[in-house]
Structure formats: C-alpha cells, structure tokens
Amino acid sequence: MRGQLIGTPPDAGDEPDLGHHGDAEVAPGLIDLAVNVRRDPMPDWLADPLVAALGQLAAYPDPAPARAAVAARHGRPPEEVLLTAGAAEGFVLIARALSGARRPVVVHPQFTEPEAALLAAGHTVERVQLDPADDFRLDPARVPADADLVMVGNPTNPTSVLHPAAALAELARPGRVLVVDEAFADTTAAPGAPGEPESLAGRRDLPGLVVVRSLTKTWGLAGLRVGYLLGESALLTRFAAAQPLWAVSTPALAAATACASPTAVAAERAIAARLAADRDHLVARLSGLPGVRVAGRPASAFVLVHLPGAAEVRQRLRDRGWAVRRGDTFPGLGPDWLRIAVRDPATTDAFTGVLAEILEA
Structure with a gap:
C-alpha cells in the first residue's frame, strides 16, 4: 500500500x-x-529490418546483436544493457527484483507506471510531490536521505520538465537504486547541444543508477513494445532474473538494433x-x-x-x-x-x- x-x-x-x-x-x-x-511514416532504415524479421519468427529471439548495438550507442559494455518489452516492463522488473527495498520513493507528478509496478509488487510507496508554484523543479534535498529506491522521470511526463543532470546525480549514493525514466529523452534538444541534454544514459560512475529508455515515442512503436534498461551489470542481472524467457520479440529486437544506429x-x-x-x-x-x-x-x-x-x-x-x-x-x-x-x-x-x-x- x-x-x-x-x-x-x-x-x-x-x-x-x-x-x-x-x-x-x-x-x-x-x-x-x-x-x-x-x-509520421516509418523510414526505410527501420521498416526494412522489421519486415526482414518476420522471416525469422521460427527461431527463438536472440537479444545479443540488439544489446551490443544499444550498448555501443551509449558507450557501455553489453552487460550493462537489458532489453525489455517496453519501458513499462522495465518498471515491473525493477519492482519485483527489489522486493526488499525498505523505503521506496517516487517523485511526482510523473508517469504512473513506476508507482503502479511498486504497489503491485507489494511495496509501500512514499511520494515526493513537486510544487507547481515552483514549476515542478526538483530539489534533491526533498528526497529522504534513507530512501533506498528512488524513481524520477527526466524529462518528466506529464510536466515536460527537464531536470538538470547534476541535480539527478546528487540523488545517487551507495546503498540506493536510483531509477531515472528517460522514455522521452530523445525528444529533447538544446541549441548547440549534441543531443539529449541532461541525459544520464552514458554515466557509469554513479552508484546504483538505472536509466529506463523507450523506443516507443519518436519512432511510433507503441504497438511493438520495445525499450531497455541501462545500469550496473550486477543490478541488471537481478532484473533479468525476474524477466520471462524471450520477453522481447525478434521484430522488437530488430527495431532496437536499427534505432541505435548512427543513422537513427x-x-x-x-x-x-x-x-x-x-x-x-x-x-x-x-x-x-x-x-x-x-x-x-x-x-x-x-x-x-x-x-x-x-x-x-x-x-x-x-x-x-x-x-x-x-x-x-x-x-x-x-x-x-x-x-x-x-x-x-x-x-x-x-x-x-x-x-x-x-x-x-
């Protein structure tokens, strides 16, 4: 509750x-x-691999190529990537694998599935509710110091607020799992920036950081269900243990590979x-x-x-x-x-x- x-x-x-x-x-x-x-119409570089994948459905899905492609995009080794059936499955895996969390905290307003997944897994959830009078900006000091599982969106759905990466990084500490939902990170832009300002997807130095990503939004793949988690390999191994076998389909894996390419x-x-x-x-x-x-x-x-x-x-x-x-x-x-x-x-x-x-x- x-x-x-x-x-x-x-x-x-x-x-x-x-x-x-x-x-x-x-x-x-x-x-x-x-x-x-x-x-918008699907580009050929994405549509063609999806069509080709339909001829491979007799074989069980092999996530290795997609995992390697996503890892290369974010400058990580493959063992720090877990492919999921959409970002929503990622929240479920986290909630189930971290059943022993003592004080889970969700920063709101944000996408409701992280809290829903925690509640379904039997967690008692506390909410840090940001103030509309302050434009829903995150003050890291608002999060209890002893929270051992923290979930926050960036950019946040539904507020469209993009929190500074430095503020989010302040929330990372030993003994805590920090889950940053970056499902909309690829929709952000800043003048002169190389892309995805304030993303933590490439940060490997922050203890307990897990970044949740989705390919649903920009590429119109809500019906395909494909996303991934980025984080420490030991954590991802725990999440993978809670995941059903072959959870991500062959077409979804083909999409993940294509969407991690330099063209994409x-x-x-x-x-x-x-x-x-x-x-x-x-x-x-x-x-x-x-x-x-x-x-x-x-x-x-x-x-x-x-x-x-x-x-x-x-x-x-x-x-x-x-x-x-x-x-x-x-x-x-x-x-x-x-x-x-x-x-x-x-x-x-x-x-x-x-x-x-x-x-x-």
Whole structure:
C-alpha cells in the first residue's frame, strides 16, 4: 500500500487512478492530442529490418546483436544493457527484483507506471510531490536521505520538465537504486547541444543508477513494445532474473538494433530540433488564451497546462473532435490540469482556435 505524502500541492484531490493512460482518451473520430507518440511514416532504415524479421519468427529471439548495438550507442559494455518489452516492463522488473527495498520513493507528478509496478509488487510507496508554484523543479534535498529506491522521470511526463543532470546525480549514493525514466529523452534538444541534454544514459560512475529508455515515442512503436534498461551489470542481472524467457520479440529486437544506429541517432536529433520549434509554437498559442497557464519551460513532446474548469473544457473539446489528456490521474495534480501533445503548427492552430472558442463561450 502507499505510504505518506512528502509535500502536497494545494489542489491535490482524491487518490488518482494510476492505471489511466492517454490512449484511454482517444476514440474514433477524435484528433489525438492525448498520446505522445509520433505518427509520421516509418523510414526505410527501420521498416526494412522489421519486415526482414518476420522471416525469422521460427527461431527463438536472440537479444545479443540488439544489446551490443544499444550498448555501443551509449558507450557501455553489453552487460550493462537489458532489453525489455517496453519501458513499462522495465518498471515491473525493477519492482519485483527489489522486493526488499525498505523505503521506496517516487517523485511526482510523473508517469504512473513506476508507482503502479511498486504497489503491485507489494511495496509501500512514499511520494515526493513537486510544487507547481515552483514549476515542478526538483530539489534533491526533498528526497529522504534513507530512501533506498528512488524513481524520477527526466524529462518528466506529464510536466515536460527537464531536470538538470547534476541535480539527478546528487540523488545517487551507495546503498540506493536510483531509477531515472528517460522514455522521452530523445525528444529533447538544446541549441548547440549534441543531443539529449541532461541525459544520464552514458554515466557509469554513479552508484546504483538505472536509466529506463523507450523506443516507443519518436519512432511510433507503441504497438511493438520495445525499450531497455541501462545500469550496473550486477543490478541488471537481478532484473533479468525476474524477466520471462524471450520477453522481447525478434521484430522488437530488430527495431532496437536499427534505432541505435548512427543513422537513427542523427534522424532523432533532427526530429527533436523540429519538435522544439513546434512546441514553442504551441506554447505561444496557449499562452495567449485567457485563463491558460503553461507549466514551467516544457522540454518534451507535450505541455502541461493549468486551466480552471479543465474537466468541463476537456469534455467540450471532445464534443468538438479533440482528445487531450486529463491531469487528475497523476499524483500531485488535480482536475484543473490538462496535458497536450505537441503537433505540427497547422494542427496546433486549429486546436487552439477551437479552445479559444470554448473559453470565450
């Protein structure tokens, strides 16, 4: 069961539904701004290996080539990579393998599956809830010093906050497992940066660090289920012991190999740069609407907004053909929050035009 709250924002309400996700908001006929997955055409360098993998389904999956490719991308030896059936499976493996954790802490608001996995494995979970008045910024001192398992997102879903790598590194210490969810790291960009600012994926010097990655978002592979964990080999061996045999399919392994290639990384960074421009456009349009406050400085493929009466506005948007993500199922938020996916400028203009009409009415 869940333990005490360490800091409660002023509009926190009833216990949220941790099992609710953006796909539940989508229905036929609605324009999807609720799910943070790109839907652009799949490039040939990714599609071709997937098609080829279909001819290899009689053999059991061999993760070794994909593991080596992912390791090379992040400058790690292969034994520091564990392929998973999506990032969600990674959270389940961590929760099961670390059943003896004495004081697990989850930093919220963030993706709900880490806490859901801990609860399902029988853990008592404490929450460090970041303050919306401080733009949900992380203060490492807020995390109890004796927490032996800490989970935090970067960039964080749903706030779109990108925490400084230095702040996250302060949380690492001997005797603690620090899990950083970087499912959206490949959506971040900074002017003049080589890519993925604030990522810890290449850090091998921090004790107990585990980085969770996903290939779902940028490459539109939610239906394939592929992700991976990065960390100390001894820790990953424990997680692998909790994983079913052949958990990652041959097509998913082919995708992991392709998405770790230099071609993929270069394309990823170009996409992140375009996404940043599209995000700035969305933020500018939303900021010009009455009563709408964009939280913090968004850094990922979505933005979080505070809007009094958001629950009613969300329903009226649905009536007009638009799906957005409700915020009240995230711990630390309430009914006046919405998460909106970044789309191309034309879609953003159409959406904010409808939203403006609803607010005026």
